[in-house]
Amino acid sequence: MLNSCHIQEVKCSRIFLGINSVIKIKMLLRLAFLFVFCGVSAGxxxxxxxxxxxxxxxxxxxxxxxxxxxxxxxxxxxxxPSLAEASTWADRIRSDRRYDWAAPMHYISLPRHWDGYREARDCPPAGCILKAIENFEKKLSDRNVIESERAEALMFVAHFIGDLHQPLHTGLAADRGGNDIEVRFFGFPTNLHSLWDVYLPAGFVQDWKKYASAQLEVIDEQQQSRWLSGDKTEWAAESQRLVHSHAYTTEKALGEDYYLRNREIVALRLRQGGVRLAAVLNRALGE
Structure with missing residues (x-):
């Protein structure tokens, strides 16, 4: 379950109770473009x-x-060209066989009833996202590591902090974090993981740069302080709670109700991911 602070943030940031017809049409057209023309693949x-x-x-x-x-x-x-673009690098290299070793580092599979992170139990030898962030943050902060390796570590950290805030990256191993759960969203076929990765954000983000700039007006110092009070295992715990309280569903035909229940959760996690990534980089590279 979300704690009271998160619930209040979600309630305060909700700007409508339903999707009016114009917004719905625009969202459906954008979704149709993503599904049909962009060929976004599942997961x-x-x-x-x-x-x-x-x-x-x-x-x-x-x-x-x-x-x-x-x-x-x-x-x-x-x-x-920018930290924003570098944050996508770890996905762009997934087709490069030289980086196959990094594939398990994008997620951590956690059970529904989870009592906190224990590396020996929760992180297999191939790796997991929490161990990956720890290792790459150490490499990034080590001035004795060659600059090209530190640059690569920076891009991994930037990406994995984002991944950690997507709830289904802490989902169940049995369904591969929702990748094996087929659903229809406003009639379009997809899976639960892709729905959270791409299609829920697409409902309210038209221009990513303008959207990111607008979030700076939403985030206040009190939120920043609260979001930075825990460590990365707590960030994973937040996602693990959210994946069961909000993401997983027995419904197969999803639409407006599911979107309205979750759009502000997605927006909140993007804001938290940005603030926390900055804190990690300031700690690793700051004086």
Whole structure:
């Protein structure tokens, strides 16, 4: 279950109780474009490229000046134009067989009744997202590591912090985090994981950069302080609670009701991911 602070944030940020006909038509047209013309594959990208860009863009605005300088230098080495774009890199390389070893690091499979993270039990030898973030954060902060490897570590950290805030990346192993749960969203066939990765955010994000900038007006200092009070295992615990309280459903035909129940959860997790990514980078690269 969400704690009272999260519930209040979701209630305060909800701007409508239903989708009016104009908004619904625009959303359906956007979804149709994604399904038919873009060929978004099931479970291909966590948060979708725009979701990761939003997390990266929000994080950029919360970086300390010295951290921005160091991040910019590493991005130049990596050939990435911005932290927002670099946040998508770990998905862009998934077709590169040289990075097959990184595939298990995008998620952690947790049971419904989970009593907290224990690495020996919850993270297999191939790795998991929590261990990956820990390892790449250490590499990023180590001044003795060559710059090209630190640049790669930066891009992994930026991506995996985003992944950790998508609830289905802490879902059940039995259904591969919702990838094996087929649903229809406003009549379009997809699976539960892709629904959260791509189609729920697509309902309210038309321009990712404008959307990210608008979130800076929503996030206040009290929220930042609260979001940074826990560690990465607590961020995983938040996702694990949300995946069972909001994401998993026995319904197969999903539409307006499911969208309205979850759109502000998605928006909240994107904001939290951005603020927390900035904190991780400030700690790893700041003075």
């Amino acid at each position: 291909a990208f966590a948060w979708g490229a725009d979701g990761h860009r939003i997390v990266g863009e929000i994080a950029w605005h919360y970086l300390q000046p010295e951290t921005k300088t160091k991040v910019s230098r590493l991005l130049k080495i990596a050939g990435e």
